[in-house]
Amino acid sequence: MPAPEQHRLVFRQIDEPGYSNDLACYLRNGGYEVLRKAVRRRPEELVDEVKKSGLRGRGGAGFPCGVKWSLLDRKSGKPVYLIVNADESEPGTFKDRYIIYRDPHQLIEGIMITCFANKVEQTFIYIRGEFPDGAKILERAIAEARAANFVGPSILGTGYGCEIYVHRGAGAYICGEETGLIESLEGKRPYPRIKPPYFPAVLGLYQCPTIVNNVETICHVKHIADMGGEAFSKIGTPNNTGTRILCVSGHVQRPGYYEFDVGKLTMGQLLNEVCGGPLPGRKFKAVIPGGTSAKVLKFGERYKGRRKVGAEMVEYDWGVEDIPMDFDSLAMVGSMGGSGGVIVMDDSVSMVEALGNINAFYSHESCGQCTPCREGSLWMKRITARMVHGDARPEDGALLKSVADQIAGRTICAFGEACAWPTQSFVGKFGDEFKAYSQEKGGPRPDAAPELV
Amino acid sequence: MMNLSPETLQKIEQVIPHYPVKRSAVLPLLHFVQEERGFISDEAIEWIAAKLEIQPVNVYELVTFYPMLRRKPIGRRHIRVCRTLSCALMGGYRTCAEFQRQFNTGLGGISPDGEVTVEFVECLASCGTAPVVMIDDELHEKVDAARARALAQEIRAAARPEGAR
Incomplete structure (x- = not known):
């Protein structure tokens, strides 16, 4: 079966000729229209849209975003923080880099919709230290957005306000772990906190309720607010909704980033058709499907079992090439979708x-x-x-x-x-x-x- | 006294109020000081601690934890070659060896001409264009050994004053 077409939602603009990362260009392409509409709705409605969408976090764990938001401790009366996890450090993953460098306003629009929906008081973007230019690009974009009243004390005249600050890491992978990230942002060594009790939604940044979301996840929020949760949930497959950016690296003809409906594409289609197959004279040996933490898959091995398709349980018998690229299927074969970083090794590798x-x-x-x-x-x-x-x-x-x-x-x-x-x-x-x-x-x-x- | 430049001091004064708790500003301050001075001295640790009303050990423990923070000066240019799997699969080790050969230097030290420090670092998150190298703040993609030689040549050319060769 031929591979489906890419479906670029988050990456719709980034490779368009002439597309630049400044506010004027973003506005010419319909930028901030979704935010304008969103702030006229009730915040609870927006949270419901995200819940309905089935969006699962794109940072690694695949936790449902709407559920994460609904766990926020609202009774405490403490301020709510949003932290955007832009630490992107799982080896094999390089999607957030392109969002930050080429389309920062899409991220900022997603942030402000997320903030409005959750009545967030302040946002920090925790960006890895190895993206110094990325931090500058974000700071410039935030300043532009603030000048245009999309960010700041009263966005679009609503009376609701939220500031976004960029916080740079300094080269530690552990800062991608959400509680380690919080410790780092508090100025301490990024030692992860024990859960319970330190669930960020209850005892997060400065012991206040905190949402930590990945860059790509936040961008999807914008598209959910735009099309509605129901429409988003129809993209992809049940329980694995929306599109997903897959980053392919290692031994293929065309490494790079690709965006597809989740689960509509198999590993074989991705590697052989989309990425052009193995390098000349070589054969695929192994692939890590979701960043180096994910368990390796060996070409030639078979995965058998029963899975739910609609209401029925059906048998499956897959090779690596047959595995659909979604959270549940990759978990069924004993690995994980993780951060979407696919690392390919051919038969030259020990x-x-x-x-x-x-x-x-x-x-x-x-x-x-x-x-x-x-x-x-x-x-x-x-x-x-x-x-x-x-x-x-x-x-x-x-x-x-x-x-x-x-x-x-x-x-x-x-x-x-x-x-x-x-x-x-x-x-x-x-x-x-x-x-x-x-x-x-x-x-x-x-x-x-x-x-x- | 630190005698930081007015620009750095201004950045420091601007960033501290971003945080409800002063201590949160310690990483940004360390970045600013390192950007100006090239490394974090004992004096810098004391100064930052006093500025943020924390103990010097609370600054020191970060300097020893984070890979990007340094206690010693480095060469004029900083070459960071990615070591992690995707880059290594595409020849990152050869790239790193070539930079070392070009500047006759080991990993981490300053080259004999004082020009560069070559480091092997973990994933730079540009795996699709492996092998990648950061030279100072700039990312260079698909840097094989030949490209490494060309980049080394550019660094040497930029180091020599006009007419000195």
């Missing part, structure tokens, strides 16, 4: 070395708060580095797995799982390669084999 690369990342980025993660991520890195640069032993795979198995579920935040899942899945699916690595490492390598550790 899975031991690829895991070594990933382990180095997580050991660098563990915040160090919980012992299993701090020590375990370091051990996993050291073991894979030794396998590559020193002596590899046939039992190293089992050793790696035993370390990983002791991390997941024993930490304050999901980083424990994020650093354990790659090892568990790589060793689980490519165990023979780990066993044979000691014999094979000195032997001939494919010409294209990249250095990874």
Whole structure:
């Protein structure tokens, strides 16, 4: 079956010739019209539209956005904060970069609709430190929007006001975890908070109710306010609504960002048709479907089970190529949609070395708060580095797995799982390669084999 | 005394009221000071702590945590090569080695000519155009070894005063 056409909602404008990131251009293209209409409605109606839309968070966890909003503690009487998570740091993910750099006003419009709907008092955009120009672009765009009364003390003469400030991170992956982000914004080390009791909706920034939403999620809010929650919920598939940006990197002919109706496209269509297939003379070996934390999928393996289609349960028997790119299907095959970062590896790649690369990342980025993660991520890195640069032993795979198995579920935040899942899945699916690595490492390598550790 | 420039002091005064709690401004202040001075000195830690009415250790613990904050000066230009998986799959390690060779330097130090510091950093979130490199604040995409040589040449050319070669 041929791949469906891209459906660009969030990325509708960014590649249009002549489209620029200033307010004048945004206004020429219908910018802020949705906000103008939104502020004439009751805030509760807008929250209902988002609930009806079925929108699930695009940052990684896929939590329903409307539910997140409805959990806000309104009885406390404390101010409500919105934090836009623009930390974009899950390896393989690069969608928010293009929204921020090329279409910042779309994000600001989404923010102001979100703020109006939730009676937010102040917004912070937490942008990763490695986007210095992105921070400047956002600050300029906010100043333009403030001058035009879309942001500020009384937006569009409504009497409702909200300020947006940009806050720059400084290179720490853990700041993408929402409670770590909040600690960082409070000026502390970004050690994630324990839940309960520190659910951001109740005890967030400065112990006030706080919404933390991803950049892409906030942009979808604008489109939901525009078309209505019901119409949005008809895009995509049930429980996986709307469009989603997929970021493809690694060994394909045409890496890049693509936006599709969620679940209407399979992994095979994405990689073979949209991205042009493997590089010349190579074959796909493995793919990580949702950022490096997601469990790896191995080409050639089969996924079988029963799933709900409409009201019925039906059998499925999929290869990697057959998996629909939605949250639920990727969870059914034991991985996750995560942040939409699809990383492709071909047959030139040693899975031991690829895991070594990933382990180095997580050991660098563990915040160090919980012992299993701090020590375990370091051990996993050291073991894979030794396998590559020193002596590899046939039992190293089992050793790696035993370390990983002791991390997941024993930490304050999901980083424990994020650093354990790659090892568990790589060793689980490519165990023979780990066993044979000691014999094979000195032997001939494919010409294209990249250095990874 | 820090003797920061009037521009930096102005940025500092503007950013503090963005936050209901002063301590929140510590990262922005660290960025501003590092942008002017190149690194965070003991003196800077004390000054920021006093400015925000917190203990110096509350500033120091951030400087030692965040990868982008530095306790030592770096070269005139800062070359950050992405090390993480997508870039590595496309040859990021070769790119990094080429920059090191071009400036005869290891990772993290200052090159003998004082010109650059080469660092291998984690994901820069531009995986679709791998391998990527940041030179100072600017992102460069699809930087293979040949492109790294060309960029090194540009850096060297910009370093030499007119007519000096």
